[in-house]
Amino acid sequence: MKKIRTTLTVAGTALAMAVPLIATTSAPAFAASRDGACDSGEFCLYYNSDQAGSISDFTGSISDYGATQPSCYEFKSAGNGQGVCVKNNAASVWNRTEKTVRVYFNSGYGGASQDFAPGAKGNLNSTLKNNEASHQFLGSSGGGGNEGATNDFDHGTRGFAADNCTAFAAYRVASRLGVPNFSNSWGGTTWGNANTWDDAARRVGVTVDTTPTVGAIAVNDTHGDYGHVAYVNAVYSDGSFDVEEYNWNNRLAYGTRSHLRVSSAENSFQHMLHF
Structure with missing residues (x-):
């Protein structure tokens, strides 16, 4: 975490000394976190064709929906399919994001796929209908599966200090990396x-x-007493990468940095974790 003079709480702490553990800031109103409503800024899967039945809404890429309760992503709103695991059970989508979203047959963004442009509504094709396992937000630059930067943090702590880098990284592991029950005691x-x-x-x-x-x-274990973690959202052909993070440049708040490199420097990162 970046030290901002001497009055700020260091971002990597597991216990917040001067910061309450109850979040006081809500997520942006344009994209509520997984409430079963298809809000602006979200990608939504529907249990039935033609955007009917129960909804499961997402604000980022998910590499594995999970196949069994209680750890799977589920259809959340009232209607046909409510409470059913999303994996291999969706029939249609609505892409309310500004990115193209690619739905995949396999977990880990593999196998047959189908793209949905920003704003598109549609049914999954015959290969993917009731046979979908992951989806990926595609970036507008940088190639491949780069993701656009967006502050979708739900401000949950998951056992970490509120609005610190660890809480934000834990949210991204839970919401985008197929580990919905990730917390400070996971595993x-x-x-x-x-x-x-x-x-x-x-x-x-x-x-x-x-x-x-x-x-x-991305893990930095050389910065101060507590280190720093961040989410890699873009990688470039020269080996550099972009991150999204909390409590680095902005105190207890969201920020981004671009074209970083793995190094021993105190303001960089030394390790990459692949969930």
């Missing part, structure tokens, strides 16, 4: 401060390396 270990996330990842079998990919959690 039976304590994830703790940002500078211990790479150690926790190794303990539970999450891949740790130095290769940035979209959706990786």
